[in-house]
Amino acid sequence: MPFVFRDAIWGPKFNHSGYELSRDGKSPYIGKFVVPLEDTTWGETGDDNVLVTKLHGQAVYHPVNSSWYINQMLSSYHESNNQLYLDRAIATSKYLIKWSITDDNGAVWFPYHFSHAVRTLRLGTPxxxxxxxxxxxxxFVNLYDATGDEYWKSMASGTGKSFDQPKVESGPWFHNVALLDGKKFVYYEEYPALADGQNAHVVNGHIYALYGLYDYYRISGDKHVRWLFDVGASSIRDSFGAYRNPGKPSWYSPTYYGRTVWEPCELPPRRHQPASNAG
Known part of the structure; x- marks a missing residue:
């Protein structure tokens, strides 16, 4: 059975607000524009219609870069009705699925097989x-919207199950629970780290994770998905003061460690941060 986060009868409660989500909205990624077929912003498109992403001249498997591309193809398909845009979106999605993994709980994961290092941040593979x-x-939700094919809805469900994976010593996870002001705050980590002090709560990665939950809720109405969105949105709202940098762009990370990684030239004094990991 998949792990399900619940409030304990005794002890800290999850920080949540009871957000209601409309199912009548549209995906944040789908807009009214058409990308030229020859555009190479996200990489080259091969004869098989699959995007080729290169890093330092080497072809790599890159789920985030490919996701941007797929959603741009889908926006272009909706506006132009040109089948080639949809073909590219489907072909690149199937390529990503081919190299994904599915765990014992049916959660689908998209691993990075290249290491990522920024100053003291070190992420080995995968x-x-x-x-x-x-x-x-x-x-997958947007492919379902475009095609009506239940296969894409099932893939969205499988990928959405990954949000229920708690922090583990080995294996995939990104759902991080931190204790702050007597409550459990949830951060969907862009760069998960086993060491509590190295989880940076990067703001944009967390918000893009929330977009995924919102999109899946639109087509499913699943109350647990709404709860996962609620705790994540409430946590970012109630800790956003730590992201603010008055008079300047907000911090990429609210933690002192995160700022040593991404903003080493302008470190503020230490602020109150989550004391421990409760997950």
Whole structure:
């Protein structure tokens, strides 16, 4: 059985607000534009209609970059009704699925097989990202919206199950629970780290994960998915003061560790941060 996060009868409660979500909205990724077929913003498109992403000149498996591309293809398909855009979206999605993994609980994961290092941040292979999991959930929802094919809805469901995986010593996870002001705050980590002090709560990765939950809720109405969105949205709302950098762009990470990684030239004094991991 998949792990389900619940409030304990005794002890800290999850920080949540009871958000209601409309199922009548549209995906944040789908817009009214048409990308030129020859555009190479996200990489080259091969004869098989699959996007080829290159990093330092080498072809890599990159779920986030491919997700951007797929959603741009789907926006273009909706506006132009040109089948080639949909063909590209489907072919690249199937390529990503081919190299995904499915765990014992039926959760589908999209691993990174290249290492990621920024100053003291070190992510060995494979590593997994809440941003990638959220964006891939949206990809499958948007393919379902475009085609009506139940297969894509089932893939969205499988990818959405990854949000229920708690922190583990080995294996994929990104759902991080931190204790702050006597409540459990949930952060969907873009760069999950086993060491509590190295979980940076990167804001954009967390929000893209929330987009995936929102998109899946639109087509499912699943109350647990709404709860996962609720605790994530409530946590980012109630800790956003730590992201603010008055008069300047907000911090990429609210933690002191995160700022040593991404903003080493302008470190503020230490602020109150989550004291421990409760997950």
């Amino acid at each position: 590593w997994y990202s809440g941003m990638a999991q959220g964006m891939m959930t949206s990809v």
